[in-house]
Amino acid sequence: MQALYHRLKALFPLGELTEQRENLVFVTVDAAHLRSLLLQLRDIEGFTHLVLLTAVDWIETGEFQLTYLLGNRAKRQDIGVRVMLSREQATMATIHDLWPTAATYQRELREMFGIDFPQSPGVNEEFILEGWNDIPPYRRDFNTLDYAEATYNDRPGRESRDPATYMREKLYGEGH
Amino acid sequence: MAYQPDRSQYPQRRPDGTLDIDLTSGKYLKLWQGPQHPGITGNMSVELTVCGDEVVAGKTHVGYLHRGFEKLMERRTFIQCFPIVCRICVPEPDFNEYCYAAAVEELAGITSPERANWIRTLILEMGRINSYMMYLGGQAGSLGQGVIGQWTTYARDLMLDRFEELTGARIYHMFILPGGVRDGLPEGFKQRMEETLKEIESILKDVYNVMYCNAVFKKRTVGIGYIDPQLLDSYGITGPTARAAGVAKDVRRDQPYLVYDQLDFEPITGKDSDIYTRADVRRRDLLMSVDLIRQILAKMPDSGELMAKLPNVLHWQIPRGETYIRGECSRGEYGYYLVTDGSGYPRRVNVRGPSYTHAVALLERLIVNINIADVAALMVSLHTYPPEIER
Known part of the structure; x- marks a missing residue:
């Protein structure tokens, strides 16, 4: 897929190529060039299948990584396009007009990560959560354990353990 | 003779593409199929807007078994x-x-x-x-x-x-x-x-x-x-x-x-x-x-x-x-x-x-102009399992 990368690199300011497998690569592009890159991939290079759109929270560097994974069935290839966004201003242009199904992914990302996609159909409507008023739950700084302890009451007599610590203690005893 | 719906009752589209549905007009009715319904595939529901016995809009609702x-x-x-x-x-x-x-x-x-x-x-x-x-x-x-x-x-x-x-x-x-x-x-x-x-x-x-x-x-x-x-x-x-x-x-x-x-x-x-x-x-x-x-x-x-x-x-x-x-x-x-x-x-x-795309965007598109009685058959034909949608 080096040839594909060089063709794209001549047109767009791409980051380095990550070759995960013979038929799966990842490239990084800035938000401003994402749409034209996706159009090039879809209409010229044959990557017509939007496999998924999701986000990764890199809280240490204050960034969200959006991953647009596209598939080319005829050539048996996949390319993941990464876009890094600031966690403070997490807004991205919508692509629902390129793939209608992207509206669902964007609606979920709005709810779960707080990443906004203005003009995306129903993006501000509740998708999975109902009446949620905390920070978006899939952000790394949302602590599920703290939330559960503050929100729910344990049954009397019930013990709660950290799974990783419990497994180590069970196998090796305390102190490991 | 094939069934011919009365299209004059159908809602107009607003300039932004959404349907102009006035529920107070008496022409339309909101009908919920699910989340507990024998014709639903798992824990999800479809909010139907019907005109007579024909669906004019459908919206998928999930979130009934989100376990994170x-x-x-x-x-x-x-x-x-x-x-x-x-x-x-x-x-x-x-x-x-x-x-x-x-x-x-x-x-x-x-x-x-x-x-x-x-x-x-x-x-x-x-x-x-x-x-x-x-x-x-x-x-x-x-x-x-x-x-x-x-x-x-x-x-x-x-x-x-x-x-x-x-x-x-x-x-x-x-x-x-x-x-x-x-x-x-x-x-x-x-x-x-x-x-x-x-x-x-x-x-x-x-x-x-x-x-x-x-x-x-x-x-x-x-x-x-x-x-x-x-x-x-x-x-x-x-x-x-x-x-x-x-x-x-x-x-x-x-x-x-x-x-x-x-x-x-x-x-x-x-x-x-x-x-x-x-x-x-x-x-x-x-x-x-x-x-x-x-x-x-x-x-x-x-x-x-x-x-x-x-x-x-x-x-x-x-x-x-x-x-x-x-x-x-x-x-x-x-x-x-x-x-x-x-x-x-x-x-x-x-x-x-696969249900993520099939049960939401696709179903909402296909469900328009379907008879209420066929909604369940249509949904099942897409073979959707809601847990995949709300992992």
Whole structure:
């Protein structure tokens, strides 16, 4: 897929190529060039299948990584396009007009990560959560354990353990 | 004479493309199909706006069984995620195990042994049969044929017996773990599997005669729920739903994984892309799985390693990386996007279930102009499992 990368690199300011497998690569592009890159991939290079759109929270560097994974069935290839966004201003242009199904992914990302996609159909409507008023739950700084302890009451007599610590203690005893 | 709806009652579109529906006019009615309804596939609901007995708009609502699997896995070690993943899809859990295991293996630089790959393929095909059996019961049930569900439940139970003797469990098998599989085939398994396959073939003949040749079933499914092949890529349509539209999309053939490149098969396709064709493609796909299981049992090695050597799983750290692993489940492309950061925990796990696209954007499009009584049949024909939508 080096040839594909060089063709794209001549047109767009791409980051380095990550070759995960013979038929799966990842490239990084800035938000401003994402749409034209996706159009090039879809209409010229044959990557017509939007496999998924999701986000990764890199809280240490204050960034969200959006991953647009596209598939080319005829050539048996996949390319993941990464876009890094600031966690403070997490807004991205919508692509629902390129793939209608992207509206669902964007609606979920709005709810779960707080990443906004203005003009995306129903993006501000509740998708999975109902009446949620905390920070978006899939952000790394949302602590599920703290939330559960503050929100729910344990049954009397019930013990709660950290799974990783419990497994180590069970196998090796305390102190490991 | 074919039914002709009164289009003068239909809502106009506003400049922004949304429908101008005035519920106070008395022309329209909101009707909820689900979340508890015999015609719904699992815990989801569809908010219907109807005009007479015809649907003018539909909206999918999910969130009734969100358990936050993807978030939970960020707090668990790689091996602790393994028993969680199968719970993401109840009727066909094994794809979660395979995709997760393969993603971890790829990022950790582990190769699962050849014999384990044969057993993994066997399990995935057994799971496909079970999933199709549930589908057949649901599809027939949505049109009033309750007996089909009883027959297919019996057939599925026979396959669950095989699962139980192979893995020790009937529903959540937790058998395909990173590195390989937990065990080999028990003594006499091949013989008992052959008996099960023969029984399944026999039941399918009855199902074909009673369901597929039934005039009511045909009248209510032929030409209903048509999916234009042009929509396949824009709506992320995969699996039997795509193959019924004449496009031979099948990950097993397009990007062979495990041992599918050593098996002899061709993707099953149809051409009419309606509810009946999708049902027929699935029936024939089920029979192909029966054939694939026979091929696997005949060709698989009887001895050899079942597990690769793993590091101490309690201290298992995987270098930073990301990958995507896909497989062809009974409903289409199933995939895991795994991101690691060098720690002992996944940074991000994202599950791509076919229902995510089929049950929301696609269903909301197809449901327009459908008769209320056909909504359940249409929904089941997309073969959706809500847990995949709200992992």
